[in-house]
Amino acid sequence: MGGFQDIVICVGFLLEVVLLSYLEIKAWKTIYTPLNILMLPYVMILLLSISISGNMGFVEFHYPSIVIWCCGLLLFAIPSMVLSCVVQKAGVSLEGRLRDDGGMPGVLVFIAVAVIMLFAFRFYSMLGGAHPLASDEFGEEFAGKGFWGHLRQLALPILIMAIYYVGKGRMWLWFIIVPIIAVAFLYQVKGWVIIPCLSGIMLRLYTGKTRLTLSVMLYVIIGALLIFAASYVLALTVGEDKELGEDVIFFIFRNIVHYLTSGVLGLSVDMQNGFPDVGGFELLVSQVVNLFNVVTGNDDLIIPLNELYYNTGFNLTNVRSFFGTIYINTGYLSFTLLVLFISTCMYLLKIATLKCGNLFMYTIYFFECGLLFMGWFDYYFASLTALELPCIILVFWFIVYILPGRRAGNKSAQTVMSA
Secondary structure (H helix, E strand, O other): OOOHHHHHHHHHHHHHHHHHHHHHHHHHHHOOOOOHHHHHHHHHHHHHHHHHOOOOOOOOOOOOHHHHHHHHHHHHHHHHHHHHHHHHOOOOOOOOOOOEEEEEEEEHHHHHOOOHHHHHHHHHOOOOOOOOHHHHHHHHHHHHHHHHHHHHHHHHHHHHHHHHOOOOOHHHHHHHHHHHHHHHHHHOOOOOHHHHHHHHHHHHHHHHOOOOHHHHHHHHHHHHHHHHHHHHHHHHHHHOOOOOOHHHHHHHHHHHHHHHHHHHHHHHHHHOOOOOOOHHHHHHHHHHHHHOOOOOOOOOOOOOOOOOOOOOOEEEEEOOOHHHHHHHOHHHHHHHHHHHHHHHHHHHHHHHHHHHHHHHHHHHHHHHHHHHHHHHOOOOOOOOOOHHHHHHHHHHHHHHHHOOOOOHHOOOOEEEEEE
């Protein structure tokens, strides 16, 4: 009976995804919508998780955990359908247009160079210190807290825009892109390397600077896997002084598979154990709670991390995917309301971006979409970055707008049709 029920759940979910994706594209005239960006990567990781279930030492997959995503996606789709009807009745064009003034604003280039030089000095000053290179402690001290943590955040929007602008005649932007990626890489948190890169790539795809082809998809996948592999190689060969042999390569391969499936399998194991890690709603809005506490002088700060680790067969995981993390920290009503709220905010942001047509708004939109893209891993909207980066981008927008000559340049900006 369990096998038949598992098949019904899996097939039913895939049919739901096909239907929602069709309705989403029909409603918004593009595949690059919050629901699709959240849903489609999860499907791929889900299929990977099912394929390794019980193999290579990984745990068996618990199919009923998919039901949480079934319900979550249906709720997430409601604001999309409602707002698309409102927008179309209001006569707002769904063919998003991005005003492109032809190049990276000089002030952002200046800021990028300054940030890169500061981090170069920081890296040099930390070599030979208390924490070995490639260790988690080195990454946290290098760019994870205080001034240096916020400075790293400052560079991420510039990275997204540089990825958008780079191309023929602008190859010099790689001298900005590569060092900023290196800073994020040394921070040793893979998500904050992947998310801004994906945001920039999605922006290019949306505007037609890059066409979505099989080769492009392969390049993106290979690039992401190389980031994973390089991170583990650095940690093992430099941090632990191991030789790069067959055992290390196989270890890296299994670590990559573990990372990719940790959210889906983590939720699966958690459900099998009856969700003993039920938390509180404040974990999902920890950045708001922490900001309030700082302003009011309260030293109690919430760390939005699950303290319960499960072994998925190869390594430990404390992530439960986007809807899984929401589910274990809410009741049925608060789960429904929070999912509807996040979806509504994302689609209102999409509408504002369509109306504005400004690169800075598009950068905010696709960064937030990048957080959704990682929904197969965990819930990223509890991080301070989810609020801090949009604020940084708005400050950049203000600085660029008030500089002499920029206002006139904006009025005569070239219009680029979206994909």
